[in-house]
Amino acid sequence: MRIGELAERAGTTTRTLRYYESRGLLPARRGSNGYRTYDEDDLKLLRQIRTLQDFGFELEETRPFVECLRAGHPQGDACPASLAVYRRKLGELDALIDELRSVREQVGGQLARAERAMGELASEAAVPGGPEPVCELEGRTG
Amino acid sequence: MRIGELAERAGTTTRTLRYYESRGLLPARRGSNGYRTYDEDDLKLLRQIRTLQDFGFELEETRPFVECLRAGHPQGDACPASLAVYRRKLGELDALIDELRSVREQVGGQLARAERAMGELASEAAVPGGPEPVCELEGRTG
């Protein structure tokens, strides 16, 4: 199998495969004409890389999985180094999710406050004596 | 106030301030010697930008807040354009958090499966007759 076919079967591009090779992740044999040659095991390696990439793993983080497969294990995560990457990633994900939730709450609070402030201003301008609460989600005085 | 003092009071660097100026976010008056000159209102603008940046807003997303302040409003989010940015950001945050939670679950599942597989292999090798469950978090047989 040549680079174009492998790329297509893995749903990626030849540029990506050459990039992986330049990083030492997916070395290729060469045919007599200089063309890269791949087999089904390489496809398996590549799919492992792509799956982890889709999860948001950096390329370097996929290396233990690839080496694990090349060591003959049927699964890329059948090695301690791969499990360590999983665990570290879980920690990072938890931390990131917590942080994003915190930001989400703060932004949500700012939005609510700003909407209240604008509502009060509008009401004071319209009815200086008695401001009525307005549902901002509707956007009109229905 | 010159650029160094403003940077320090806002907890950032002069490079950052010049970058903001190059983006048209924080224009500066110039003294007779060519030095940039800032006042307290500029500090307020800058703090608004920094707060949003800390929330993960892109620079361009802070522009409505800055323009709102420069239009004379006491708060950068006292304008509809700012509220629109808040709302869009909330949507992005929700989507991102959901996605990360999904990834977290999948990675967690992979880790659990891989740990089970390794435990089974170890047990089979050691005690072919009766595999005992081992706590992977402890790491030893104590």
Add this chain to the structure above:
DNA sequence: CTAAGCGTTGCCGCCGACGTCAAGGCAAGG
């Protein structure tokens, strides 16, 4: 023979928010 369609290497471009020089000007203290 020729053209199409693969392959090869190499290098620059991109995105965002700056960091890091380089080379020089200006101000203030001893």
Add this chain to the structure above:
DNA sequence: CCTTGCCTTGACGTCGGCGGCAACGCTTAG
């Protein structure tokens, strides 16, 4: 005068994961 420390502009570097182009070689079909 000299040094120190601030300021100026301009330009290149960073990080990750490729995209895209140039300029060339191989192969195969018509």
